[in-house]
Amino acid sequence: MNAERFKIRTAIEEDLGAIARVLVDTWRTTFRGRLPNEFLDSMSYSHQEDRHGRMMRRPGTSYFVAVVEPQLEVVGFANGGPSRQKVLPQAGELYAIYIRDAYHGRGIGKRLFRAVVAEHRRHEREGMFVWVLADNPNRGFYERLGGRQAAQRPITLGSATVPEIAYAWDDLRSM
């Protein structure tokens, strides 16, 4: 394990299958017991692959994967782009960041986060936000990276309606 190294690179279409598997598997491990089983069990790799394929092709959207070397397996991803709603003033949004459980706590999340931030800056988006389930045990990650709670909204997932919180960064130049 100690000999493993990680590379962050721009994702390509061939990564979509791995991205979908990381997302679905990580939702299940992170939210089992916190969200209805029926919702988690209904998540599908093929649906997520299609959904992320459409998102990847959207102008201004950036995708990065974390690859473990030497196996070259995708163990995490992050994506971001222009804000998808205008409720918040920040121009940029972190859409998602997911890393397989076995690879948490090794700095991969911070590197993926920074890759998305760099893309926002390249597109002259000064600020950024991310929506997080209020019950996500990993909210501390965003707090550690300087995010402040900026908004709340309900989201319906299967039979459950649960609160989501937006963390925001106003000035990405200071990151």
Ligand SMILES: CC(C)(COP(=O)(O)OP(=O)(O)OC[C@H]1O[C@@H](n2cnc3c(N)ncnc32)[C@H](O)[C@@H]1OP(=O)(O)O)[C@@H](O)C(=O)NCCC(=O)NCCS
């Ligand atoms: C949240 C997640 C992306 C963090 O990635 P990671 O690679 O484990 O985090 P890093 O090792 O880069 O940690 C960066 C910093 O955040 C801190 N941190 C990471 N996870 C944390 C947590 N759950 N609570 C508090 N702090 C945390 C680390 O201690 C580290 O601090 P440091 O810079 O002082 O050393 C990862 O745990 C994950 O994918 N979780 C499951 C999916 C998920 O919840 N995604 C977010 C959906 S909105």
